Amino acid sequence: MAVIMKVVVFLLVLAVLMAPFPAAADIFCDNVKVVADALPKNTSASAVHFATSTVGQAPNVVYAMSFCRGDIVNDTACAECVASTFARIFRETPPELECYRDASYFVDCPVFYSGDNDTLAPFSATDEQEPFERWNINVITGDDAGRIVGLIRELLVQTVQRAASAAPLRFATGTMDSGTNFPMVYSLAQCTPDLSAGDCLACLQRLVGKINATMALRMGAQIHVMRCYFRYEAYVFYDGQPMLRINGSLSPAPTPEPTTTPTKRKSKLWVIPVVAVPLLAAASLCFVFYSPCFKRYRRKGKATRAGSRRTQDEDELVLDGKNSDFSVFDFEQILDATDNFAEENKLGQGGFGAVYKGHFPDGLEIAIKRLASHSGQGFTEFRNEVQLIAKLQHRNLVRLLGCCSQEDEKILVYEYLPNKSLDFFIFDQDKRALLDWSKLLAIIEGIAHGLLYLQKHSRLRVIHRDLKPSNILLDGEMNPKISDFGLAKIFSSNNTEGNTTRRVVGTYGYMAPEYASEGIFSIKSDVFSFGVVVLEILSGKRNSGSHQCGDFINLIGYLHVGMATMGRGKVG
Incomplete structure (x- = not known):
């Protein structure tokens, strides 16, 4: 009975996905x-x-x-x-x-x-929101790194406590002086004023909890949900005097309460003798490597071979989004991370190129998709994937960390997911045995959530056009994440379908009939692909190859005949 109820839930999810959007x-x-x-x-x-x-x-x-x-x-x-x-x-x-x-x-x-x-919704729903995260790529190093990380942690803890108790604004700022050559660190925390002190503190503490042992070494971060956020940097990014101070002994020195009376912005010339050269150096690095939230920017990589020039399209690559840790990497950084694309770091080979595992100096594990020059995925598709997925953030979508476009090299840098793709498990008898029914149903539900986000709840309405098990990756807890947006299309709010003016792209067997035959695609095209994926997950068989489905051309044909037989009352 429980399995039947869950199947009913999935059918309802399908119905929601297929429901048309308002035309007005x-x-x-x-x-x-x-x-x-x-x-x-x-x-x-x-x-x-x-x-x-x-x-x-x-x-x-x-x-x-x-x-x-x-x-x-x-x-x-x-x-x-x-x-x-x-x-x-x-x-x-x-x-x-x-x-x-x-x-x-x-x-x-x-x-x-x-x-x-x-x-x-008010704070009671914020625990369901996926936080926005942006991290400074510069890392705290040196013998004092552990001590400085502790001081920053204390600064953030006191800043969020001060903000939660500061009625009516629910706002606080702070600064930390480590007593070393490390630049002073500045912090800010704020909640919407309609939150109570307790709700504000709980909201901010949840966000501070995102700073794990690895990310604590970053020199700055911004983490938000709609009703609360905090930020810290190794440079001044707000106006006015800090409301609290932390010194090298973790002891806060009292400072006057700030006035809430509107005043002209005060000069920050007092900062110069305090931070001097260390701050200027840190600020310069952060300007190069780290842009404020949602700032549109471009960065040109260095040529690796003499006499080479980047194309105009590559120079105009614009990166804009809300994904955390998004960066434009130099090709040398990619080479270092993968040991020059060593064969032992190769995770797999797809139609568009190879995927490698890599490590950044701070220990962050990454997956690097290196597009082959002959793959058929040119700069347009590459730019499409970068600009699209950088705007999307959901627990069931793979996270794009950055990219590299240099000469003939087009590279995408993703979060590393240790359990490979869904097809690696469901089509192998031994590996499939590791997934019980509850886990298979959880995977189906996760894919449905990701697809629902793309089609209804994201900033952009997106048609993936290549949804299949090999494009669904699994994290360490076997949670599914939809990946590979190179063929995706942005859909306008007042349309429900389109027609490709170029070739039909995607994977036969997962394409809706109207798309495969006439090039017509819509939000229902991905729903069809999702249905095929569900059948493959439940049956453990691919939707191709007549030897797998008796005399029928594929799994869908087998299902149609089975349903027709049931309709005539010939069960079994």
Whole structure:
């Protein structure tokens, strides 16, 4: 009975995925524009620079929220800051979309809007939110590294405690002086003012818990959910005097309470004699390697061979997204991480090139996808995957850490998932025995969650077009993550299908019939592929090869005949 109930749940998930989206996207987008016009004024007019807004009627209602960083005390500056965030959202919306169905921007003045009120739910739901994370790639080194990490941890703990207890703003800043040549570290924590002290502290403590033993060595980080966030850096990134100080003995020195009366921003010339050369050096490194949240940037790699030139397309590669740790790597860094693509580090070979395991100097394990020059996946597909997956973040999507585009080399750097891909397990009798029914059903459910996010809940509505077991990776706990977005398409809010003007791409056996025969693709195309994957997971057989399914051409044909037989009452 339990298995039957779970199958019913999956059928309901399929029904949700196949349900059409509202056709009146222009009404929704008009409502977004109304919100964008009103929310900056409402936020700046609030005593705590925080506002929510609801505009329109179902099914085109828009729920929105915004607030200004606690050190932006001037009303006009706050309004301009929120307006600037909305302008960035509109500027970075792809041409094929009139507006995003959901948008979350973590900048100095965060803005969130959605057509789903649950997305902007109060703190009770934040434990389900996938945090935004961005880490400084520079690492703390030296004999004092452990001591400095401890001081930073203490700084963050005290900063979040101070923010949680600071009514009504729920905002605090701090600084740490290690007493060594290491630059001073600056911290900031903030919750939305509608949170209680206890909820704010719980929210922030959950985020601080993301700093594990490996990531604690990073020289800075920003971690957010909608209603709370913290940040720390080895340079000044906020205005005003720090509210608390940590010295080398872990003992905080008392400082005056900051005033909440709007004032002009104070000069930061006092910082110069304190941090001097170490801070300037650290800031320079961070400027090169680390860009603020959602900042659009480009970086040109060094040529590895004399006389070579990058193409104009490669120079125009724009990286923009909300994925954590996203970086543009030099080819030399990739070579070092993989021991010059040593054969023993090779994880597999796909149609688009080889995948290697690598290690960065800080111990982070990575998977490197090196696209072959003859693979057929050119710069357009490479750029598509980079720009697309960098905007997506979900527990059931593989995380893209960065990329490298240099001369003929096109490389994608992913999080390393130790259990390879789903096909490695389900089509092998011995390995399949390691997965009981509960785990198989959990894998199906995880894939469905990832697909639902792509089609309904992400900032972009995405059609994957190549969903299959080999493109579903498994982490250390066998949780599935959808990967390989090179063939994916962004879908506009007011359309439900499209037609390829180029060749039909993907893998036969997983393509919906209308796509394989006529090139017509839609959100239902991925649902068809998902159905095939579910059949393969449950049966342990591939959807190809007549020797696996008796006299039938494939698994789907076998299923059709079986269902027809059941319909005629000939069970068994």
